[in-house]
Amino acid sequence: MWGCNRRDAQGSSIETLLEDDGLVLLNSGDPTHLAARSGALTAVDLSIASPSIAPRLSSSTAEHLSFSDHVPIIVSIPSQTENHETPRKWILEKADWTRFALRLRKPTFNGDVEHDAAAFTCAIQRAAEESIPRSSGRVRTGSVPWWNPEIEAAVKAKKTAYNRFKNLSTPERLLEFKKARAKARRLMLAAKRDSWKNVVSSLTGKTSPVELWRKIGAIKGAGYYGPVSEILEGDHSLINREDIAEALGRHFECTSSSQNYDGVFRQNKTNRESAPLKFTSEGELSYNLPFTMTELRESLKSAKPSAAGHDDVRYELVKHLPDEWFRILLELYNNVWSSGTFPPSLKRP
Incomplete structure (x- = not known):
């Protein structure tokens, strides 16, 4: 059977x-x-x-x-979708920042925060396209740092010996296969041990969590597994990307719903939210003043590397803007702050 x-x-x-x-x-x-x-x-x-x-x-x-x-x-x-591709990311290690600054073209503002935000973003995107290479987007299998030609040859010899044994199962060929497998295993274990020692010895008190997990991922050979191709919602199997996205949205909406709280909390929440908010004040309070250049630079300085939104403008791109562009960015932020209008395009994840 x-x-x-x-x-x-x-x-x-x-x-x-x-x-x-x-x-x-x-x-x-x-x-x-x-x-x-x-x-x-x-x-x-x-x-x-x-x-x-x-x-x-x-x-x-x-x-x-x-x-x-x-x-x-x-x-x-x-998978229902063939030829998965990863997002084409900026290769910041190969960026030509001098060329990036020279390719920037000053945007034209008209006072409309949505228009001004789009013009500013577009100018950065164009300069980046001309000065920073991108990844290919092709899916690559994970590689490990401890792999070497000697291990590759040993693994190949092991596979050859196994095929010979399957074609003709004799005690001699079984012994040949076992020896080849033992040699490949010994080489791999030694290489993994040395690789782990190198990683541990490179860690210091200043090593960031991002760098630490990058090293661990490299040893494990972590690769890209492609997008989710199918999920199960109740008794229904979903394979369409839009259906999968909607199902995930429903799940997270239910998880964060107010219905998960007890009745007393929900009633108090309703009462508090129904009270009108007062946005005006008679005095010049510090938190109502326009942002300063010092505040802008300190915020960017403390910003850690993170995934970019739909516009693909990363913090690293903003940090390499010339001084003149920082003044333009500060003007844009203060216009958003004073008008109370947040550009819808900046709300997209």
């Missing part, structure tokens, strides 16, 4: 379980285990799914053994 060449009581019990509970066996019949002593290839690992999800699953075994006697089994949901 799943690739074994004999029948026993345990196998019959599993067959009965599958039939009684209406479960689906995903095994293709390929062997999943290599006996360490005899070298026999058998199917002892089973992949089982419920009838509701089984039709959407794809199951297969890897072509080669890793460093276990069990062949890796790959169970996945085929």
